[in-house]
Amino acid sequence: MNKIKAYYKNSFAYYDLAYFLKDYLDENTLIVCIGTDRCIGDCLGPMVGSFLFHNRFPLPVFGTISEPIHALNIDKKLNEIKGLFPKASIIGIDACLGDLNSVGEIQVRDIPIHPGKGVGKSLQSVGETSIIGIVDSNENDEIFTNRNIRLNIVMDMAKVINDCLLHSYYLYHSEKKSK
Numbered sequence: 001m002n003k004i005k006a007y008y009k010n011s012f013a014y015y016d017l018a019y020f021l022k023d024y025l026d027e028n029t030l031i032v033c034i035g036t037d038r039c040i041g042d043c044l045g046p047m048v049g050s051f052l053f054h055n056r057f058p059l060p061v062f063g064t065i066s067e068p069i070h071a072l073n074i075d076k077k078l079n080e081i082k083g084l085f086p087k088a089s090i091i092g093i094d095a096c097l098g099d100l101n102s103v104g105e106i107q108v109r110d111i112p113i114h115p116g117k118g119v120g121k122s123l124q125s126v127g128e129t130s131i132i133g134i135v136d137s138n139e140n141d142e143i144f145t146n147r148n149i150r151l152n153i154v155m156d157m158a159k160v161i162n163d164c165l166l167h168s169y170y171l172y173h174s175e176k177k178s179k
Contacts, residue, residue: 003109008133008156013106014163017131021091021108021168022175024129025059028087031165032078032126033063034094034115036070041149044095044133044158045069051162058169060085063093071116074123092127093161095154097138104153105134106160131164133157 004020006013033049035042049064062081063069069077081088092113098105112125113132135157136149 001109001111003107003111005105005107006160008104008106008153008160014160014167017106017108017160017164018167018171021129021131021164022171024089024091024108024110025168025172026089028085028089030060030081030085030088030090031057031062032069032081032090032092033061034069034074034092034113034126035063036068037065040151040154041135042070042095043151044135044154044161045093047155047158048093048131048161048165051158052165055162055166057165060088071121071123074115074126078124078126089129090127091129091131091165093131094126094133095135096132097136098134100137100139102134103137104157106157106164107132107134108164131161133161 004017006016033045035045037043037046046063046065046068049061052061053064094113094115109130112127113130114125116123135154
C-alpha cells in the first residue's frame with residue numbers, strides 16, 4: 001500500500017496530499033463520499049461532497065449532506081454509480097477511527113475504503129483509491145458519539161480534503177498539458 005498522511009492543521013497539508021493524489025486522477029475518476037449527517041463523527045464524507053459540489057469540482061461527486069451515501073443505501077448507490085460510469089475509477093472518502101495521537105490526520109491511500117469496519121459492520125469496499133480522515137480514537141467505547149467529536153475538527157478536515165482534491169485536479173491537468 002502506498003500512502004501519504006498529513007495533519008489537517010499543517011498549512012501545506014492540502015498540497016502534500018494533492019501532489020500524491022494527482023497520480024491517481026484522470027478524466028474517468030469520480031468521487032464517492034461516505035457517511036451520514038446524523039452523526040458528527042461520520043459526516044466528514046458528505047461534508048467533503050457538499051464542499052466539492054459548491055466549488056463546482058469538475059469530476060462527478062456522489063455523497064453530500066443532502067444526499068448521503070451511508071450503511072443503509074451504499075449497495076444501491078454504488079450499483080447505480082457503477083451502472084452510470086462502468087469504466088470509472090473511484091476515489092472513496094470516509095471518516096475513520098485511529099490511535100489517539102492520529103486524530104486529525106488525513107491519509108490518501110492507493111487502496112479501497114472499507115466503510116463500517118471501525119464500528120463492526122461489513123459493507124462493500126469502495127474505490128481503488130481512498131481518502132480517510134481520522135476523526136476520533138478507536139480506544140473509546142463510545143464510537144462516533146457527538147460528545148467526543150467537535151464539528152469544527154470535522155469541518156476543518158473536510159476543507160483540507162476539498163482543497164486537496166481541487167489542487168490535485170489542477171496538478172493533473174497541468175501535467176497533462178505539458179506532455
